[in-house]
Every structure is written in C-alpha cells, then in structure tokens.
Amino acid sequence: DKLTLIGVPLHYGADRRGVEMGPSALRGAQLQARLQALGFDVRDAGDIAVPKAEEPAASGTNLKYLHEVAQVNRELCRAVDGALKEGRFPFVIGGDHSIAIGTIKGVRKHVRKLGVIWFDAHSDVNTERTTGSGNIHGMPLAVCLGYGHPNLLAVGGEENVVDPRNVVILGARSIDPGERNFLKSQGIRVFTMHEIDRFGMLQVMEETLRIVTDGTDGVHLSLDLDGMDPSEAPGVGTPVPGGLSYRESHFAMETIHERGCLVSAEIVEVNPMLDVGNKTASVAVGLVGSLFGERIL
Ligand code: ARG
Ligand code: MN
Ligand code: MN
Ligand code: MN
Numbered sequence: 001d002k003l004t005l006i007g008v009p010l011h012y013g014a015d016r017r018g019v020e021m022g023p024s025a026l027r028g029a030q031l032q033a034r035l036q037a038l039g040f041d042v043r044d045a046g047d048i049a050v051p052k053a054e055e056p057a058a059s060g061t062n063l064k065y066l067h068e069v070a071q072v073n074r075e076l077c078r079a080v081d082g083a084l085k086e087g088r089f090p091f092v093i094g095g096d097h098s099i100a101i102g103t104i105k106g107v108r109k110h111v112r113k114l115g116v117i118w119f120d121a122h123s124d125v126n127t128e129r130t131t132g133s134g135n136i137h138g139m140p141l142a143v144c145l146g147y148g149h150p151n152l153l154a155v156g157g158e159e160n161v162v163d164p165r166n167v168v169i170l171g172a173r174s175i176d177p178g179e180r181n182f183l184k185s186q187g188i189r190v191f192t193m194h195e196i197d198r199f200g201m202l203q204v205m206e207e208t209l210r211i212v213t214d215g216t217d218g219v220h221l222s223l224d225l226d227g228m229d230p231s232e233a234p235g236v237g238t239p240v241p242g243g244l245s246y247r248e249s250h251f252a253m254e255t256i257h258e259r260g261c262l263v264s265a266e267i268v269e270v271n272p273m274l275d276v277g278n279k280t281a282s283v284a285v286g287l288v289g290s291l292f293g294e295r296i297l
Helices: 019-028 031-037 066-085 097-108 140-144 177-186 193-213 246-259 279-291
Strands: 002-008 041-047 089-094 114-119 167-172 189-192 218-224 262-268
Touching (some): 002 031, 002 066, 019 089, 019 262, 019 279, 066 097, 089 097, 097 114, 097 140, 097 218, 097 262, 167 193, 189 193, 218 246, 246 279
Parallel strands (some): 002 041, 089 262, 114 167, 218 262
C-alpha cells in the first residue's frame, strides 16, 4: 500500500506556540520507519508552508488568525486531494486541530459518503458565534458539517461536507455550552468518558464502527492526542484530566484496523514544547502502529 505523509506545522488555530513542531516530533519518533515496517510504500511530502502572521491576534476577535488558518487549509486540501488522485493514503501530521478542515474536505473530494471518528477530549464544534476562546482549533468539526465562517466553509467548496449521522466523537470530557446545543441539534453520537466507563471500549467501538460505516464509502480518523489521558500524552496544549488510557486508545486503533474501513487519518495537537521528552509523539506513533495492523502476538 502507498501512503503520503503531509506535515502541517500550524499553531495559529491554537494561538499557542509549540504545536507547530508536532510534525518534526512525530518524524523524530520514527513514524516513517514504523509505517515502512508494516509494508507501506511511504512518501514524505514534507510540510505545507505556513505564512507568518502579525502577532498577536487582534484582541477581542472570535476567529484568531482566520486568514492564515484558511490559507493553510486550502493548501492542505489540495495536497490531500493530490495524494488520493495518485492512489496514495493521505496521512496528515499537525499542527493544531484546525487542519482537520483541509484534510477532511480534501478526502471528501474522493469519498462521497465519508464517516468520521473524532478522537478528542473536546468536540471542536464551536463557531465564531459560540466560541469563548476565538481559537479555530475548537471549530473544525462544525466547519466540516457546514457551519462556521464562509472563508473556512469555502475550503474545498462549501457543499463539501460530511453527514452528521456518520460522525462519532470518542473520549469527550470538555464540551462548551454552545457545543452541547449544536451536538444535540445535529444528532451527533458522542461517546463521552462516562459512556466509555459504563460500556467499555469493546461495545463503544462496535457501535462507533457501525455508525461511521453505515452507508459510507470510507472512514477518516481525526486523532487529537488530548483524547488520551494527560498522564500518557502530556504534550498537548489543552489537556483535560480523565482521558482514555493507553490500552483503551490502542484497542480503539486495533478495532479500526480490523474493520478495514480507513481511507485517511491525521494526528494533531502534539506539542513538543509542553511534552516530557518526546513521550507524546512516541505514544502517537505507537497508536499509528496499532491503527495499521501491528499485533501483540
Ligand atoms: N472548546 C475549547 C475552545 O473552543 C477548546 C478547544 C480545544 N480544541 C483542540 N483541538 N484542542 O477553545
Ligand atoms: Mn481537537
Ligand atoms: Mn482536543
Ligand atoms: Mn483552545
């Protein structure tokens, strides 16, 4: 199988330094070698160019660095589209979570009905109307569903959206009031940490995979490392206690692999400046191993 790595050293969606070094931390944790050992023909396409913004963002704005975030996502969308055109699996490494806009909209050009697994402590369905922070990394899933600023919706075409019936959020434990209403109105299935405690990862993943494959032509995994517990993944900008354990996270990846439905993936929010050594990038690369078929036995 052929796979293209696309780095996106963007931090403007998080308005906090460090996450722009995520792609090099993941490469440094031997991501490419790990994938090659699983039989992939890996091409590293390098990094998408990130423009330099005037800092800091205008105070009081509810869409920080909109121009820069939109531009990078347009480029990313094109790169993901290009990889798929060549029959290569797009594997995007960030960078803050706002890059899911470009990734998903690029994939959607090839996959008409796309299921999405959103692995995250947060639901990232704010819009400029509901955000408290103004950080666009809290908005990408809303944009992919067709809600948000026109400049973000325009990435890859404003009709280019995913169906909320095929979206699952896994590991949520920090959801803003406006997001709660949005999730309810869209009918999106959210497995919060409460459901994961109650039902266990096996039942949660069976239901997740049923939802994201129901009538779809493929599934995208958007893996925000803050979905994991901060004890396992400390190097993230918005840590929330009480997250997925090491084994719960690997088990999720293993069941996705077994299902054989994945058409694209991205790893986001790895921040080496906040990390303990390179622990978070290493943990992320381990999850990639399970996602693509490494087995214990
Ligand atoms: N809900 C908060 C916000 O809108 C936090 C979002 C965190 N998102 C992330 N991708 N880490 O700012
Ligand atoms: Mn996120
Ligand atoms: Mn998050
Ligand atoms: Mn934030």
